[in-house]
Amino acid sequence: MNKLLDMLIDLSKRPLFIPFYHAVSDTVAPHYKNLYQPRGEVEFERDLDCFLRHFEPLSLDDFARVKNNPGKGRYCLITFDDGLSEVYEYAFPVLQRKKVPAVVFLNPRFVDNRGLFYRYKVSILIEELRARSFEGYSDWMQETGGDFETAEKNLLSLGYGQTGKIDHIAQLMGVSFANYLQSEQPYLTMPRVREMKGAGIQFGGHSMDHPFFADLGLKAQLQQANESMDWVCEKVGETIRAFAFPFSDEGVKKTFFEQLNADFTFGTAKIKVDDAKNHYQRLSMEVDNKSAGQILLREFTNYQLKRLFGRHRIKR
Ligand SMILES: [Zn+2]
16 A cells, blocks of 8 residues: 555655644544544554655745755645644654654634634534533523524534624523633643744644634735734744635635735645645545545545546636
């Protein structure tokens, strides 16, 4: 399988492979339980072993150097979105032991547990809903749709612009996100960020508070992205301005990329070529329980098939 994958990667002419994760953990926390399935600690280490068999791992600095001229090399950049504390607790020790660099994309408004991503709020509410299924109807049930199934679906459909509604439902349910942030400490703290930075982990911006970019106007998109990178450069001391789109870059126009003050940006559309300059797509490793080798084999094969139909490129 290793030789076949090497061959597929070379054939694809995609020498820069960029996987992304959120958390790495054997236990699944309520705030992401209903959104994605994190890799366990052993699985994550196996993923790394697989990447190291096929690619040379890059730091963000190396990536800046190599990206336009990879030559005959094959490289990977390991990335984490949302700045979760599990990255420090479980991924960081493995990365250090294996001497593998990585990049963590932060939402400045959530660092130090000062705020909570609205989708994480929704996931917590769904967990509460399940735990209380015996309670029957009440105000918050009315508000979320009347029955449990509808309530769950309705909660998941709430967007960034409905954060007020999410907070209102939480209030009706007697759920305090402030208490959750305090007791669970889901995000990285600044001392941890600094410690990781000192050990070679680098950081980028992931917007200020994780909106879906297609829902925003150009001005708000630029502000969200630029401010998060300004913050990372100022507070963490990065000199490279890197940005990873929250959710995805779907529907984001060329003008955004032209006007953004960034060295490079990252999307979440799997293995693809992108029309936007200095914009690189990434592959989620949290999609199923397959091994990294199986996921890569499938995705590089898919990429080859898409090429046949000219569907490997994102046009802007
Ligand atoms: Zn994110």
